[in-house]
Amino acid sequence: MTTIWGVHNDQPQLDLVANGFVSIGWDDLGDLTDLKDDREDAKERVARKRPYLKPGAIPVTAGTLLSFRHRMRPGDLVIYPYKPDSTINIGRITGDYYFAKDAPTHANRRPVTWLRTSIPRTTFSQSARYEIGSAVTVFQVKQHKQEFLDFLDGATSATAPSVAEAEPEAAADEAADQPDPERIETYTRDFIIETLMTKLEGIDFEHFVAHLLGAMGYRTEVTSPSRDGGYDILASHDPLLLEPPIVKVQCKRTTSSIGRPEVQQLTGTLAAGGSELGLFVTLGSYSADAQHEERHRQNLRLINGRQLVKLIFEHYDKFSLEYKRLLPLRPVYIVDSTLS
Known part of the structure; x- marks a missing residue:
């Protein structure tokens, strides 16, 4: 065996x-x-x-x-x-x-x-x-x-299990058996990724990312599907989305690996001179070639699923009630044995 x-x-x-x-x-x-x-x-x-x-x-x-x-x-x-x-x-x-x-x-x-x-x-x-x-x-x-x-x-x-079976209350019960901070965080991260993957359609995920960017202080505009030319969201600190830099955001609601060609689709829409920046957001990961593209471009940022969840944790308090119901989370203090 x-x-x-x-x-x-x-x-x-x-x-x-x-x-x-x-x-x-x-x-x-x-x-x-x-x-x-x-x-x-x-x-x-x-x-x-x-x-x-x-x-x-x-x-x-x-x-x-x-x-x-x-x-x-x-x-x-x-x-x-x-x-x-x-x-x-x-x-x-x-x-x-x-x-x-x-x-x-x-x-x-x-x-x-x-x-x-x-x-x-x-x-x-x-x-x-x-x-x-x-x-x-x-x-x-x-x-x-x-x-x-x-x-x-x-x-x-x-x-x-479906997301319906993996409710946050179950996490508390399971975590009580082995109260390890990292494992509880991993469970919560999985719950968030699975919920966003199964509960939202593609356009809904774009609106969720736009909402997260709004919680981070950006003004956003989700493009209509007919106008999607390699990006899904426009974002800027300017209320009118006119002053540079303008961030063009491409969203992929997938847990698979994103390759370089998909990333280059986004970078191909960016104006020269640094007035436009590219942000790619996915629930999954990126191939080595895609990460190489990011390292060699100052105007490109790739956000994978783990990084997305970290941003959600950091800005959750500014989420609307709608998205808090979608992702019912609460802060918990846990004994950290690594500090003892």
Whole structure:
């Protein structure tokens, strides 16, 4: 039976997908090649290298080391959630553990051939997303293993709950079991993306983005479908939308990846000289080529789903009652164990 592992990585600049590996940090623990497949030996090593750890954290760290060094095997599948754009990557482990001694960070690695990349999180059921949001760095995916295998086989998950089933109250109940701030934020982010995707039509999403820009201090005008020439919204700090810079906004209500050609459609409408700026907003992510286009253009800004949710959080208090009913949110204080 295929084993599926989950690996969390907090160093997106390593580009695990492009470079074909998964890694864990903890470089202070050194090369794990000589680590025995023995829990007591692993615990002794962790205690010696990290004397500042609380006693309860030592077995958890030792278990992670053993999983990455010994339990993972070539042929196993691995799921790597990519936080910057809230997507998921699935690959197959193709070799044994190795220590990349010249790497500046995350030298503990395993080679991976990536099978599917940049998968929208909302492709999977809420409970599956919750499982791979484990607070542990390396963990085995068991409860929703078949759902991920079915996805790789081309099946569409029939277990994903509708937005109606995923009400905010359910988040509070589920979060109470494991009150981890990041997991609760992830659940809320998924709820927002899923709601905007399923509850709004394309033109409705454009009006929602215009409303958000209004909450941010912009005057906006949504173009009619017949006048859509590569952009959906005009925005400006000028009440009459006459004084530059004028922002042309293109909206795509999709959780898929946006490519460079779609972005260039927007940039092709911009006047030269900096009087017009381009803003692309999507619920999904952007391809590497599209991100390259943004880096080389001072008049272009790309907003992915994760960044859109962050803006919603920041300006939610200025939302109309209509949109607060669409996205019923409330601020909550949560214990942050990283500060203790």
